[in-house]
Amino acid sequence: MNKDTDSLSPILELSKLSCERDERQLFSGLDLQVFPGDIIQIEGPNGSGKTTLLRILTTISSDYEGEIFWQGQPLAKGKLDYLNHLLYIGHLPGVKKALTPRENLLWFSGMNDGHLQRPIEEALDEVGLFGFEDVPCYSLSAGQLRRVALARLFLTPARVWVLDEPFTAIDKQGVKNLESLMAEHAAGGGSILLTTHQDMGIDGVKRLNLLDCTGEAA
Numbered sequence: 001m002n003k004d005t006d007s008l009s010p011i012l013e014l015s016k017l018s019c020e021r022d023e024r025q026l027f028s029g030l031d032l033q034v035f036p037g038d039i040i041q042i043e044g045p046n047g048s049g050k051t052t053l054l055r056i057l058t059t060i061s062s063d064y065e066g067e068i069f070w071q072g073q074p075l076a077k078g079k080l081d082y083l084n085h086l087l088y089i090g091h092l093p094g095v096k097k098a099l100t101p102r103e104n105l106l107w108f109s110g111m112n113d114g115h116l117q118r119p120i121e122e123a124l125d126e127v128g129l130f131g132f133e134d135v136p137c138y139s140l141s142a143g144q145l146r147r148v149a150l151a152r153l154f155l156t157p158a159r160v161w162v163l164d165e166p167f168t169a170i171d172k173q174g175v176k177n178l179e180s181l182m183a184e185h186a187a188g189g190g191s192i193l194l195t196t197h198q199d200m201g202i203d204g205v206k207r208l209n210l211l212d213c214t215g216e217a218a
């Protein structure tokens with residue numbers, strides 16, 4: 001699906017996006033079309049604005065110029081529908097350490113009106129946390145905490161995944177498993193925007209380098 005998407009309409013479109021922080025232009029004239037089946041890796045050196053762009057895409061930040069369209073409509077019109085189709089995992093795991101992995105995912109389930117694609121136990125098993133379901137998260141390792149966050153990917157019905165440094169602290173086998181899951185999501189028509197400083201082992205990944213988004217060629 002992610003090999004030939006040109007005949008489809010973009011589900012998400014960024015038009016002439018610009019963002020400045022502390023009087024420094026991070027990017028400008030950024031145009032991007034996201035199609036069903038796309039995996040888009042946002043690249044750029046530290047401080048180039050990758051997380052900032054993802055926060056704009058998730059509507060956490062509205063400090064930008066330009067337009068974002070969701071399924072052809074300006075985002076302001078379709079924001080609720082967009083957010084219902086979006087899953088964001090930020091570069092901090094976003095896991096409540098006082099809770100267990102099961103409790104964290106139950107909380108996530110509540111955020112989704114109880115709609116989960118699979119049982120929580122299966123999701124935790126998929127991310128290698130079988131046996132850790134009821135352990136307080138403060139006693140988990142950094143990689144295990146990240147895995148609790150990533151377990152949401154097995155539960156969510158969201159079509160668009162926005163993932164900031166999802167491979168951080170994940171071991172080699174975990175990275176392979178996550179890449180397979182991403183490829184499966186894309187093959188099913190889902191879309192993924194992610195940042196990572198790692199080379200990815202998935203065919204057909206599109207790249208957007210923020211260093212190319214100076215506005216000059218837009």
Ligand SMILES: Nc1ncnc2c1ncn2[C@@H]1O[C@H](COP(=O)(O)OP(=O)(O)OP(=O)(O)O)[C@@H](O)[C@H]1O
Binds near residue numbers: 051
């Ligand atoms: N809320 C904010 N207020 C002011 N400046 C900010 C804010 N958020 C980010 N910045 C600045 O914007 C720039 C881009 O930050 P951002 O986190 O988007 O970079 P990044 O490309 O994700 O970096 P890294 O690869 O290190 O994660 C940095 O110089 C940062 O200090």
